[in-house]
Amino acid sequence: MTWHYDADVVIVGAGAAALAAAVAAVHEGVSVLLLEAGPQPGGTASISGGAFWIPNNSLMRAQGLMDPRLDALKLMARLSYPSLYDPAASHLGLPKREYDLLAAFYDHGSDVIDELTQLGALFPIIYPGFGFSPSPISDPDYHAGLPENVSPYGRVLGNAPPGLVGWPGYLLTQSMIDWLQARHVPIRTNHRVVGAIQKKDGEVVGVEIEHHGARKRARARRAVVFATGGFSHARGKVLGLQRGPLFGTGSVPTGKGDFLDIAASLGAAIGNLSNGFYFQLAIEEAAAQNGHVTNVGAIAFGVYGDSTILVNKCGRRCVNEKMPYHVRAQSHFLALGTDEPNLVQFMIWDEAVAQEPTSWPWRGVVPAPGTLPPFVIKANTRAALAAAIDARLDALRGQRFAASGVVPSVKLDPNFVTNLDATITRFNGFAATGVDLDFQRGATSFENAWQGPSRSVTANRTMHPMSASGPYYAVILGAGTLDTCGGPITGTDGRVLRPDGTGIPGLFGAGNCIASPAGRGYWGAGGTIGPALVFGFLAGKKAAHEPVHPL
The missing domain is CATH 3.90.700.10 (Succinate dehydrogenase/fumarate reductase flavoprotein, catalytic domain)
Structure with a gap:
């Protein structure tokens, strides 16, 4: 088999989740290749408001704002699974995997943002209010009126890299792109991944690519991380899978649900397809x-x-x-x-x-x-x-x-x-x-x-x-x-799971191309990008430590 590209970790996509995964993997000392279907990196995050919702983040704590774990988990559970939420039940009424994802987001979210900050890939600030907030620190959370929301100020962050100007979403993605480019990490645009390459034992060892009409292959010595966005531009999927009548989308045109098809062909469990x-x-x-x-x-x-x-x-x-x-x-x-x-x-x-x-x-x-x-x-x-x-x-x-x-x-x-x-x-x-x-x-x-x-x-x-x-x-x-948020089901480390709960070796996912850890909920401003950054980073870190797959 001819390999046109080769890296320890191949990351599919170049939006918020993909870029965070790439930063994490590079920091772990492995080689990384990003493959982006569109003509430029950044994805939907680059045209967004650039906010990311992170509970109990260090910036809010520095302002004296506490975000207790149980209360935050109750808030997320109520918004994500309102028909299951029971504050008195084990796991708040949620299945264990769904609860574990919420817990992992709370437990790792602040640390991930701090690490991205220490590396110089992000420059977070508390997203400021616009003049009519009861708090001088920020506007209140979208769901500030819920009794579970005991910390409605300071969870929403933005990125303010020194010397960089532009739309907030651009500032978010470009600072990570600049960090990667300074380390000579290749980001190949107009490279649409159309399939995964497996060994006979099921390990994912590479991807098939379409590039200007030609077919190419990229070998992933350790793992592949998909972060390709949702399927908002695939009208057949939107009509067949979404629960509501939709007239349009703000996501980038490359979001056609490629990973949904690829992962299903590999035997992945699929979930949350009706939500967006x-x-x-x-x-x-x-x-x-x-x-x-x-x-x-x-x-x-x-x-x-x-x-x-x-x-x-x-x-x-x-x-x-x-x-x-x-x-x-x-x-x-x-x-x-x-x-x-x-x-x-x-x-x-x-x-x-x-x-x-x-x-x-x-x-x-x-x-x-x-x-x-x-x-x-x-x-x-x-x-x-x-x-x-x-x-x-x-x-x-x-x-x-x-x-x-x-x-x-x-x-x-x-x-x-x-x-x-x-x-x-x-x-x-x-x-x-x-x-x-x-x-x-x-x-x-x-x-x-x-x-x-x-x-x-x-x-x-x-x-x-x-x-x-x-x-x-x-x-x-x-x-x-803004985008759909259903697809392959993942574990807390981003590994794509089969219906029996076992992981597909060498395959990870994050962002809007997977079954969102947020379920049907939108926790607050930046409720899409916060989980994308955190679980993208965790997936990239875990992928970097996968054993090398011999061919």
Whole structure:
């Protein structure tokens, strides 16, 4: 057999998990080769907000913030497996493997970040607040309102390498790329791995590669670590495996689920395929970009504005607009028999919100004053707004997105305007009292902090009465995914497991290409990248100590 490349540890991918694995393996003294399917390294992490959620990290402890182990595990277990979580049960009600993964994340997370810092591959800071937090240290965690969350400040970190400027995700990945390149670690781009090479006894000893139409092979003397991202760009997989109707994704286009197919062919156990990390997006932008949404101005991470509401096709509010995006986006998944009333939602705001001049990172689909992207609808009356929305829906009808479409049932209810008037009247009453009796909007510190600027005269910063007259604005929203988070099941060291729990020799995985240790949960800002860094590092370290596989 001809080998075109050779290394002790071959790492597939070049995003956060892959780069952390590479740093760990290099530090252990072995040779490393990274193979990246895309034209440049960095992966989805490089275009992200660059945050990473690490419980009990040393930076928060230095600020006097304690994050007790049991409480943190309870929080993660409740968010990851809400239908299993039992605080009084053994392993908090979780199967042992799932519990062990959460425990390993808590036990090793801070040490991994400290080691990456000591090596000079990361330069972490506590991700700062944006001006409306009760704490001077940071914004509260997304789930600060849960009783299990006794330490809602300081878990979210960012990377601030000296002398490097750019988007936060770029700063995260580039500092590790620079560290690897300074040590002459090859990162070969446009190298898509399409298969694994096994010995007769099942050991993985290399990978098959496609590179500009040619087939190549890379030998891994010790192990292969896959960190290739999810399958958000594989429409067949998204349609067949994801539990919700999705209109688009923010992940890089190389995420087609290659490792899912490769690992399954090797006999790996597979899990968590129905879950992802969700957000809301402007579906007209998704249509224009073939489902690949890179414009952060078309993503509703937050629902900006104190007099902004979300309604379904009946003109009724259907969710707490200020909930964390991962939770809020799942309101689109509601199915009532053959109907999906929340399949698309309409974010509606008034002129006061439109003219609010504050530069705020979570304005999302609400543009700065003086600009009007094509996916924003404007009308002088509510009836005219409804007519314009219906016309936009008709223009989108028949198009197919990641795993959804604007089908015939996606049409405004004949009573939409009447219902919308009643909805706004009821909302305005809640805004006057500061108490949302329908969805408890603004009941948590997170919601009030992420509100940003507010005109409210109550203790609830998230609500102000909507204007009785226009103009009004709207965006058509659908559910999207930052990425999927299902695939081969791994142990606490990243080794890929068979259904009987035994490991596949020489095969490791980390990041969004595996069955996420977070299950269905999104623990907080950076809830994807935190586990990717930690379990990527642990996988790389373990892979470096695998015995050399003789051919």
